[in-house]
Every structure is written in structure tokens, then in C-alpha cells.
Amino acid sequence: MAQPLRFRYSPETWSEQRVRQDILQPLRSNIGARAVTPxxxxxxxxxxxxxxxxxxxxxxxAHGGDGGGGYWMGNTETPSSLWRTDKFGWTEVPYHVARWTQRELLATLHEEDPWLADYPHLSWFFLPVFMSKDGRESTRAFFREYAAGFPDADRRETTQFFEDFLSTGALDDYRHVMAGKLGTSNHVDRVRMSATMGEFIAAKILTEAGYDVVPEIxxxxxxxxxxxxxxxxxNTNVLVEVTRPQPPTNRAASGPVAAVRDTAETKTNGQLSRHGGGAVLFVDCSSFRDDSWAAVRGEQPDVRHRPAVVYRARPDGRVEGYRKGSVPLELENVIEFLD
Incomplete structure (x- = not known):
């Protein structure tokens, strides 16, 4: 499976003739490439x-004058002349190169999926996967056809939900890591992708509560x-681990309460048990429909880890939930607590 888009850098000198010979001609022979005006x-x-x-x-x-080397980015096969080159992230290459590449790819993205043009920051943030070799169809379809994991919701409402959060810039510095979590699979894995968006919802809750978030600790x-x-x-900090139960219709558990308990237990017996305590467990039930969440909110099941926060977010911004144990985070202004 291909990775999110990154640059390849060749320190060698490039001329128009060499570009035609070492890049265009091999691509033309193999997959019918043509050179067009940027x-x-x-x-x-x-x-x-x-x-x-x-x-x-x-x-x-893009290649520079006076032996400035060349930068390649593509969602296609890499010409052999660029195989033994180092890869760099978007912030690790010259500004003009990154900005030009971004503009070219965004214009193409919005030409192919015009509705995404209404969400400029989300388009930019997920550009490395929206335009990736294997994941460009599946990642866009997840937002377009599956409402980014929200049940009973409109795609525009849910995409605006994430646009509003991402436009705060809270995760801009971690774009490659967080966008890459959506994956570059050539098919929509609704469960895995929804779990990824659960991390974005958790980051949104923490940010709106006044915390700075740093992922992958x-x-x-x-x-x-x-x-x-x-x-x-x-100047204090709290570690947070997020888990997202599958809705009951997608799993073998007998109901929503069992889904919450079983999923939280798996996380508790895994990463959190090895960590040895101290982290807050976020159990994100945003994949649950109204009736399933009603059962959970009515019973408020234990999740075998404390402290924990169990909640469900909706695209209109409302978040409802309950706590287990003494949660060392001030979340009352963001989550409507039932306990």
C-alpha cells in the first residue's frame, strides 16, 4: 500500500533535455504520460x-537553476532515475516548491471532486491522502458517501464539522501523521477510518476545552x-487514549452497552495495561445511532478503566457523555455530562 504523498529530492543537475529523457519518456512508454503546462x-x-x-x-x-536539484511528487510510478532519492515532508522542502505543488494538487482535487472546494482547510490537511496513489478514491469516498463515520448525517454537515476544527490550526504541525492515519488503502475501510476520525473528534474536544494537543506520544x-x-x-499535561466502539449492527456483541464494555476492555487490557495507569481513556460513541446511544446513556456502563470519559459527538457540535473516576481534565464547557 502506497504512503501519503511526500517529495523525492534529487541533488543532481536537471535540464529540459534530461527531464524529457529520464522522466517523461519512461512514463510515456509505461503508462502513457504526457507533459502539460502547469x-x-x-x-x-x-x-x-x-x-x-x-x-x-x-x-x-520542479528543478532549480545553478544545480539546485529537483523535487518530484506524484501518485504514479516513480521513474528509475529517481529511485535512489531521499524523501521529504511538505515543510522540509523550499517554500516555493511546496506552495506550487500544493496549488497544483488542490486545483486537481477540486476539479475531480468539486464539492470539496467548500472546505479549503480540510482539503489542504488531507491532501497527502486525498491525492495519494492508492487512497485517493477511498479517502474522498469516506467523506462523500459515508459522512466521515457519522450515522444519520449529511456529508456537508459532517465535513463542515471537521473543517471548522481543522481551520483552527490545532493539528497543522502534525498534518503528515494525522492525515496519514486515514490511510491510503484502495478500498473504504469504514471501521478503521471511523476510528481515525474518532481521534480528530477527541482532539477537537480537548482543543475547545483549552488544551494544546500533541499526537502520538x-x-x-x-x-x-x-x-x-x-x-x-x-504547564501540566495529561495523556489521553481514544477508542471507538463499533455500532452494534457491525459487530457480534449483543447490544450497544456490550459494545462499549467490550471495546473499552480490549483497550484496557492492551495499551493501557502495559502503560501502567495515569492515562485518561476516551470512549467515542459517535458511530452510534440515537437509539443505541440512548441505551448507553441510560445505563452508563463501566468501562474497566478509570479515569474515563464516554461520549457521543454530533455534527452540529453537541457532545454528550459521562465520566468514570476522577478525570483530570476540565471538559464541562465542551461535553454535556450526564453524571
Missing amino acids: RFEIGADWTTHRFEMQNGDLALF EVTTGHSLDFRAEDPAT
């Missing part, structure tokens, strides 16, 4: 190329917990 200017001392393939793939290449046991919630006012 849609945007790059500025500064860079020369740009855009290659479109018969199968819908796209590749971009490695602990002494050698594995990672989902977030560190940092309180800038007190």
Missing part, C-alpha cells in the same frame, strides 16, 4: 513540469498513546 507559476528560480497519465495519475517536478513501554493534552495555564 496551471500555476512557481516564482523564484525554478522550472516546473506537470505530467498527466492516461490512467488518471499525476506527477509534478511514545511512552516507556515502547508504544504510543494518542494524545498529550497540555494546559498552557498550569
Whole structure:
């Protein structure tokens, strides 16, 4: 499975002739590539190329003058002349190259899926997977056809929910890690993708409660917990692990209460038990329909880990839930607690 889009850097000198010989010609022979005029200017001392393939793939290449090397990004096969090159993230390459590449890819994304143009920050944030080799169809379909994991919801309402949060910039510094969690599989894995969006919902709750969030916190046991919630006012922090039960119709458990208990138990007996305590468990029931959540909120089952917060978010921004144990986070302004 291909990874989210990253740049390849060749430190060698590139000319127009070499680009045609070592990039365009191999791609043309293998997958019917053609060179087209880039849609945007790059500025500064860079020369740009855009290659479109018969199968819908796209590749971009920018090379500098005076031996400035070349940067490649594409959701297609890599020419052999670029195989032994290092990969770099979006913030690790020259500004003009990153900005030009972003503009080219965003324009293509919005041409292929025009409805996403109404959500500019979400489009930018998930661009590395929305335009990836294997995941470009599945990741877009997850938002378009499955409402990003929310049941009984409209795609525009749910996409706006995540657009509003992502536009705060709270996760911008962790874009590659967080966007990559959505995956680059060539099919929609609704369970896994919904679990990923559960982490975004958790980050949204923590951010709106006034915490700074840092994802993928490695602990002494050698594995990672989902977030560190940092309180800038007190300079303290709390570790948070998120789990998202499958709705009862998608699993073998007998009902929603069992779904919550079983899923939380799996997490408790796994990462949290190895960690040795101290982390807050977030149990995100946002995949549950109204009737399933009503059963959970009525019984408020224990989840075999304390402290824990069990909640369900809706695309209109409302979050309802309950706590188990003494939760060292101030969440009352975000979650309507039942306990």
C-alpha cells in the first residue's frame, strides 16, 4: 500500500533535455504520460513540469537553476532515475516548491471532486491522502458517501464539522501523521477510518476545552498513546487514549452497552495495561445511532478503566457523555455530562 504523498529530492543537475529523457519518456512508454503546462507559476528560480497519465495519475517536478536539484511528487510510478532519492515532508522542502505543488494538487482535487472546494482547510490537511496513489478514491469516498463515520448525517454537515476544527490550526504541525492515519488503502475501510476520525473528534474536544494537543506520544513501554493534552495555564499535561466502539449492527456483541464494555476492555487490557495507569481513556460513541446511544446513556456502563470519559459527538457540535473516576481534565464547557 502506497504512503501519503511526500517529495523525492534529487541533488543532481536537471535540464529540459534530461527531464524529457529520464522522466517523461519512461512514463510515456509505461503508462502513457504526457507533459502539460502547469496551471500555476512557481516564482523564484525554478522550472516546473506537470505530467498527466492516461490512467488518471499525476506527477509534478520542479528543478532549480545553478544545480539546485529537483523535487518530484506524484501518485504514479516513480521513474528509475529517481529511485535512489531521499524523501521529504511538505515543510522540509523550499517554500516555493511546496506552495506550487500544493496549488497544483488542490486545483486537481477540486476539479475531480468539486464539492470539496467548500472546505479549503480540510482539503489542504488531507491532501497527502486525498491525492495519494492508492487512497485517493477511498479517502474522498469516506467523506462523500459515508459522512466521515457519522450515522444519520449529511456529508456537508459532517465535513463542515471537521473543517471548522481543522481551520483552527490545532493539528497543522502534525498534518503528515494525522492525515496519514486515514490511510491510503484502495478500498473504504469504514471501521478503521471511523476510528481515525474518532481521534480528530477527541482532539477537537480537548482543543475547545483549552488544551494544546500533541499526537502520538511514545511512552516507556515502547508504544504510543494518542494524545498529550497540555494546559498552557498550569504547564501540566495529561495523556489521553481514544477508542471507538463499533455500532452494534457491525459487530457480534449483543447490544450497544456490550459494545462499549467490550471495546473499552480490549483497550484496557492492551495499551493501557502495559502503560501502567495515569492515562485518561476516551470512549467515542459517535458511530452510534440515537437509539443505541440512548441505551448507553441510560445505563452508563463501566468501562474497566478509570479515569474515563464516554461520549457521543454530533455534527452540529453537541457532545454528550459521562465520566468514570476522577478525570483530570476540565471538559464541562465542551461535553454535556450526564453524571
